[in-house]
Amino acid sequence: MNPLRRTFLNGFGAAGALSISITTGLLKPWEALAAEWNKSAFEALTMTDALKSVGGAGATESKDIQIKAPDHAENGAAVQLEVTSKIAGTTSLAIFVEKNPRPLIADCEFSNGAEPYIFFRTKMGESSRIRVLARAGGKTYFATKEVSVTSSGC
Amino acid sequence: MAEAIKIRATLQGDVADVKALMNHVMETGLRQDPASGKVVPAHFIQQVIATFNGKTVLDTRWGPSVSKNPILGFRVKGARAGDKVVIKTTDNKGETLNGEATVA
Numbered sequence: 001m002n003p004l005r006r007t008f009l010n011g012f013g014a015a016g017a018l019s020i021s022i023t024t025g026l027l028k029p030w031e032a033l034a035a036e037w038n039k040s041a042f043e044a045l046t047m048t049d050a051l052k053s054v055g056g057a058g059a060t061e062s063k064d065i066q067i068k069a070p071d072h073a074e075n076g077a078a079v080q081l082e083v084t085s086k087i088a089g090t091t092s093l094a095i096f097v098e099k100n101p102r103p104l105i106a107d108c109e110f111s112n113g114a115e116p117y118i119f120f121r122t123k124m125g126e127s128s129r130i131r132v133l134a135r136a137g138g139k140t141y142f143a144t145k146e147v148s149v150t151s152s153g154c
Numbered sequence: 155m156a157e158a159i160k161i162r163a164t165l166q167g168d169v170a171d172v173k174a175l176m177n178h179v180m181e182t183g184l185r186q187d188p189a190s191g192k193v194v195p196a197h198f199i200q201q202v203i204a205t206f207n208g209k210t211v212l213d214t215r216w217g218p219s220v221s222k223n224p225i226l227g228f229r230v231k232g233a234r235a236g237d238k239v240v241i242k243t244t245d246n247k248g249e250t251l252n253g254e255a256t257v258a
Contacts, residue, residue, distance in 0.1 A: 037200045042217040078221040097219060101184055105219045112230075114204075114211035115169070119227025123182070123219045153221075 042104050047096065047131070050104040054094050056133040056140045062087060065132050065143035076124040076153030083118050083132050090116035090136040099128035123153040159253025163239050170233030170257045172204070174226045174241050178251065182218040199224065199251075201244045206230055206237050233257050 041053035051057055068082035083093055093116060094107045105122050116134065127148040134141045160175045176199070183196025196218055204212040212228050226241075237257040244250050 037215055042215070082227075100219050101182075102217050102219060104217050106214055106216050108212060108214040108228075110212060110228075112206065112209040112211050113232045115229040115231055117227075117229050118214070119173075119225070121221035121225055123180075123221055 038107065041107070043102060044104060045102065047098045047103045050096060050102075051131075051133070054104065054107060054133065055135075056094065056142065059133055059140035059142040062134070062141035062143055065134050065141060067130055067132055067143055067145040069130055069145055069147050071146070072148050072150070073124065074150045076126070076149040076151055078121040078153065079124050079147060079149070080121050081119070081130065085116035085132075085134045085136070085141075087116075087134055087136045087141055090134050092116075092135045093118055094133040094135075095122070096131040096133070097122060097124055097128050098131055100125050124149045125152050158251035159241050159243070161239055161241060161253050161255035163233075163237075163255050163257040165233060165235055165257055168232055168234075170206075170230045170237065170239075172228050172230065172239055174204075174253060176202075176224050176226070176243060176251055176253075178222070178224060178243070178245065180218065180220055180222045180224060184218075196246060199243045199245045202226060203242050204228065205240045206233065208238075208240075 038053065041050055044050035044053055064086040066084045069079060073079040083095060085093060092109045095105045096103045097105055108118050110116050129144045129146050131142055131144045158177055163170050163172045178199055179197055181194050181197040185194050187194050198218040199216050202214045203210060211230050235257055239257065240254045242250060242252050
């Protein structure tokens with residue numbers, strides 16, 4: 001028996017079963033969606049790996065990305081971040097805390113009139129640089145901001 | 155679970171400013187329970203989708219580092235009073251939260 005052929009057939013069977021279970025409603029659509037979560041990027045342990053996984057390794061620095069965050073945050077459990085991109089045609093923003101155990105925090109895609117702006121709160125394990133990656137017109141840009149943290153939020 | 159996400163959408167000119175507050179533990183999977191010393195399993199929102207009148211405006215993927223009971227703010231240009239905002243989240247256990255509001 002050809003082992004390669006076995007593997008191929010097994011793989012085919014599994015994929016077939018998945019699509020059947022979606023069409024028959026055994027799996028709800030969100031279960032199929034959750035599979036799109038970029039596991040390798042969000043579980044990357046270093047900044048370099050996380051950046052590579054979202055395709056931001058060759059980004060150029062830009063002053064048109066504004067990061068509004070406190071210089072000193074007392075509580076690392078909730079550090080308020082406000083990010084705006086003034087780069088024309090920005091379609092998505094990815095936010096990183098460089099020294100967190102998992103640096104990638106969020107990846108946001110904008111469409112149908114949404115402005116490239118996002119506001120949320122992040123946990124920070126220690127004082128770190130915040131890095132924002134913007135994608136616009138097939139190019140990537142980044143900006144950073146230093147935030148010092150008094151008490152760890154991890 | 156209609157009240158799981160609280161949404162406020164206000165119109166400023168033709169831009170809708172949306173703030174949403176979600177009830178979620180956002181457990182990283184790295185934290186130890188101080189009482190038992192055991193690691194608390196990860197439980198966090200992985201995806202948030204926001205729609206305006208049925209059209210997707212924001213599709214965000216989150217890691218476990220977003221703060222507990224997340225607050226999310228975004229802006230949509232070309233909005234009008236009465237536009238319907240719907241936000242849906244899915245976490246790593248497949249549980250969902252929903253919320254809706256109208257632009258005022």
